[in-house]
Amino acid sequence: MVGRGVYLAAGAPAPTFLDIRVAWLRLDPATAARERDGSGPRDGVVSHRSACLVHGLGEFPSPRTELTVRQRLSTREPSVLLHIRTAALDRGDVVTVDGLPVTTAERTIIDLLHAGVDAGQVGAVLVPADRRGMVDLDALAARATPFAARYAMRGASGTDLLAALAEEAGQRLGTGAER
Numbered sequence: 001m002v003g004r005g006v007y008l009a010a011g012a013p014a015p016t017f018l019d020i021r022v023a024w025l026r027l028d029p030a031t032a033a034r035e036r037d038g039s040g041p042r043d044g045v046v047s048h049r050s051a052c053l054v055h056g057l058g059e060f061p062s063p064r065t066e067l068t069v070r071q072r073l074s075t076r077e078p079s080v081l082l083h084i085r086t087a088a089l090d091r092g093d094v095v096t097v098d099g100l101p102v103t104t105a106e107r108t109i110i111d112l113l114h115a116g117v118d119a120g121q122v123g124a125v126l127v128p129a130d131r132r133g134m135v136d137l138d139a140l141a142a143r144a145t146p147f148a149a150r151y152a153m154r155g156a157s158g159t160d161l162l163a164a165l166a167e168e169a170g171q172r173l174g175t176g177a178e179r
Contacts, residue, residue, distance in 0.1 A: 016098045020050050023065040023080045024100060037094075037101055044069045045094055045101045047083060048115060051108040054097050055134070058125035068103065068111070083111070105134035106143070113147040123169030126162060130173050137162065137173065 025033060028042040036043045048066035052058045068083045093107040103111060109129065112122045129135045141158030148156040153164060166173045 017054055017100065019079070020046055020054065020065050021100060023077065024067060026077075027067065027069065033099065037096070042069070042071070043101065044082075045089060045103055046097075047103045047108065048081075048111050049117075051103045051105075051111075052125050054100065054102050055105055055108065055129070057105060057108070057128050057134075058121060060121065105129040106136065106140050109135070109140060110143050110147075113144060113150070116150060118168075119151055119165050120168040120170075123165035123167070123171065127166050127169055127171045127173060 024044055024046060027044040028036060031042070044067040046054055046066070047068040049058075049060040049064075050066040052060050064079050064081045066081045066083065068085050068089065070085060070088060089103065089107070093104055094101050095104050096102070105125075106129075109122060109126055112125065126135070130137060137159075141162055143158070144161050145158035148154065148158070148161045151161060151164065153161055156164075163173060
């Protein structure tokens, strides 16, 4: 047993991101993992700092597994944080990584901005996501614009916000020619 109600077959290799996988499986134990893609009401999607870990972005010490769910669910696990999103995530905001539904790098950055995560930490996710071609900076800038005021940049464009986030991380975003 790797977690209450979750078992690993003897001799099977331990899957990647075991703690995240156990938390995700426990959201809907009645539905087989292969039948869950994040669109069902109890499916859940790996998000926020946990999505950064799965994507290999940033250096978040993440003692909690973060999942986004569509309805209010409760957990007795102090190591699991559930974010409630009443509407389903857009299909383009979720990818499958090692069998887990995970928010895309772009959606993850928006979630971090919405949560008010430190600018330098968001920048430390943004820059490698850009360098690895995981985000469309123009589309991300359009989605990030509403968060400029939260980062003391009232009236700034999303492009300016992204540049400031990268600068807070001590880096610069690449230009099209550098990518």
